[in-house]
Amino acid sequence: MPIRLLPPQLVNQIAAGEVVERPASVVKELLENAFDAGARSVEVDVEMGGLRLIRIRDDGCGIHKDELPLALSRHATSKIASLDDLERVSSMGFRGEALPSISSIARLSLTTRVPEAETAWRILADGSESDFQIEPAAHPKGTSVEVRDLFYNTPARRKFLRTDKTEFGHVDTLLRRMALSRFDIGFQLxxxxxxxxxxxPAEGVAEQNERLALVCGEAFLENALTVDYASAGLRLHGWVGLPTFSRAQADQQFFYVNRRLVRDRLVTHAVRQAYHDVLYHGRQPVYVLYLDMDPALVDVNAHPAKLEVRFRDGRLVHDFLFGALGRALAGVKPESRAGLSASPDSVPQPTFPEPQELASRPVAAGSSRPPLQSSLPLHVLEPQVALEHLYRPAEMPRNAPAETEASFPPLGFAIAHVHNIYILAETRTGLVLVDAHAAHERVTYEKLKRQHAGGDVVSQPLLLPLNVKLSEAEADLAEQHGGDLARLGLSVTRSGVDAVLVRAVPALLGSSDAEALLRDVLAELSTHGHSLQLEQAAQAVLASMACHGSVRAHRRLTVPEMNALLREMEQTENSGQCNHGRPTWVELSTKDLDRFFLRGR
Structure with a gap:
């Protein structure tokens, strides 16, 4: 067949295939135009999920009458004028393709009025980019775009759409997500x-929190940390959920680059890395995050629908996000602010006790909040005194004068070791229940990480070397990584084809089972692959080692031991979760107790 130019309407329909996937795609493009027009209020009307009608009205700057034909022409835009503009795009829409593409697959009318004009003007389009009809109309300052009968002339595309309810669900979700990028704009759907x-419009902190709670739920706001960190010309701010407040799906992960809603694998990987040793297996973190950066450092022209971006220096952005979120999560320690609520969906698994599980259990008539984990205003400090000086003397009389807030540490003082598993502690405002093994595991893990980051993990020679029988492959692995194991505090030498000698173990792990420890470490190395350097698998290995050095369930702890562990938790990063992402403690306030026993009723 001969090469020929395609007619304008067919060209626009091809472009529409890249830009318009479903009604929500139309809403996104038109909302971005409203943002660029300086709108302070946007109204969205949808009928039949968007198939019959999509109408978006804004109070922005409007379009001059003589520019209306250009607005409906391909590659015509007011957003860029040169290559320099294209390399520093700061507007939401800039391609100049959305309106002609939409008009080629729907019946489109645009009504607009600039502030200084006495009348508004309406233009109708069919995607042909010719024979435009322009007529006077009544309209306040701003622009209304009506899109009727979507895909009426492309029935094959229409067949791929879902039910009206499903399509409207996509519109609703999109609008809520975009509303989180522009707190200064009011939205109506x-x-x-x-x-x-x-x-x-949500200008103040209280109003922004109200919008955030409306879009993401009250539970998210109550279980979220505020992030605001800047470095190397980048700024990350917003909210991230506590590790114990996670979801089974990645449906509450909102990320914005220069206020543009994007999906990016580099960002997702950086966030997952920041959560990797505090999040329960298979769970998804929740977050609403904003990355502000020089527009010249990010290419927003990487995707026709502008859903993806490409960073000029991906490694810098990845490391910045990982570091900023790591700092925020590392500071999660017991804190005395209002109790955090939880949603049933944030329960990772029903096979172990979670504070969120209690949210759906009626503990007592009239009770409205379960015992929960909250945060305590502590800064991470290295212990300055020996553990024996950190606990409250057991002989201190319980009827001493009233305690002051300063005299009560955040996690309180140990009262009992319940079932030889849980530490029950009295705080100034109630009770705290701690999983001793999980808490000690985290404390040990963080100590091992600090030692490893500072050079080598301190080792303790065994009185008699331990001969361990292994498979030949495991013995090869131990020999291959002998130097790396030594940096982790494990001194291992080969003693035969299928045997090694363990001569030293990490001092922090004390009298742990050296053979079981070695086997678990080798299993971690095998899982991460022989070709990987140990540094890349170090944290997984350290986490496995920490488990061996932690107090075992059913081992009876003394009051001084329990108090020493509580004090260490208060000074340890990420102490709210064990190495596997399970919570280490829950809180029951005196108000909760009063509700349980109907006091004051």
Whole structure:
């Protein structure tokens, strides 16, 4: 066949295939235009999930009458004028393709009025980019775009759409996500003439929290940490959920680059890395995060629908995100602010006790909040005194004068070792229950990490070397990584084809089972692959080692031992979760106790 130019409408329909996937795609493009127009209020009307009608009205700057034909032409835009502009895109829309692409697969009308004009003007389009009809109309300052009968002339595309309810669900989700990028704009959403969502502009902190809670739920706001960190010309701010507040799906992960909602694998990997040793297996973190950076350092022209970006220096961005989130999560320690609520969905597994599980259990008539983990205002400090000086003397009389807030440490003082598993402690405001093994595991893990980061893990020679029988492959692995194991505090030498001698173990692990420890470490190395350097698998190995050095369940602890562990938890990063992401403690306030026993009723 001969080469020929395609007619404009077919060109626009091809472009529409890249830009418009479903009604939500149309809403996204038109909302971005409203943002660029300086709108302070946006109304979205949808009928039949967007198939019959999508109408978006804004109070932005409007479009001059003589520019209306250009607005509906391909590659015509007010956002860029040169290559330099394209390399520093700061607007939401810039391609100049959305309106002509949409008009080629729907019946589009655009009504607009600039502030200084006495009348508004309406233009109709069919995707042909010719014979535009422009007529006067009544309209306040701003622009309304009506898109009717989506895909009416491309029935094959229409067949791929879902039910009206499903398609509207995509519109609703998109609008809520975009509303989190522009707190300064008010949003209203109606479906089939019924109001579904109304958000006022949120300038203050309280109003922003209200919008965040409306979009993500009250539980997220109550279980979120505020992040605000800047370095190397980058700034990350927003909210990240506590590790114990996670979800089975990645449906509450909102990331914005220069206020643009994006999906990016580099960002996802950096966030997962920051959560990797505090999040329960298979769970997804929740977050609403904003990355501000020089527009010249990010290419927003990497995807036709502008859903993906490409960073000029991906390694810098990855390390910045990992470091910023790591700092925020490392500071999660017991803190006395209002108890944190939890949602049933944040329960990782029903096979172990989680504070969130209690949210769905009626503990007592009239109770409205389960015992929960909250945060205590502590800064990570290296212990300055020996453990024996950190606990409250057991002989201190219980009827001493009233305690002051300063005299009570955040996790309180140990009262009992319940079932030889849980530490029960009295705090100034209630009770705390601690899983001793999980807590000690985290404390040991963080100490091992600090030692490893500082050089080598301190080792302790065994009185008699231990001969361990292994498979030949395991013995080869131990020999291959002998130097790396030594840096982890394990001194291992080969003593035969299928045997090694363990001469020293990490001093922090004390009298741990050296054979079981070695086997677990070799299993971790094998899992991470022979070709990987131990440094890349170090944290997984250290976590496995820490488990061996932690107090065992059913081992009876003395009151001084329990108090010493509580004091160490208060000074340890990430002490709210064990190495596997399970919570280490829960709190029951005196208000909770009063509700359980109906006091004051």
């Amino acid at each position: 109606r479906h089939n003439q019924r109001e579904v969502l109304k958000l006022r």
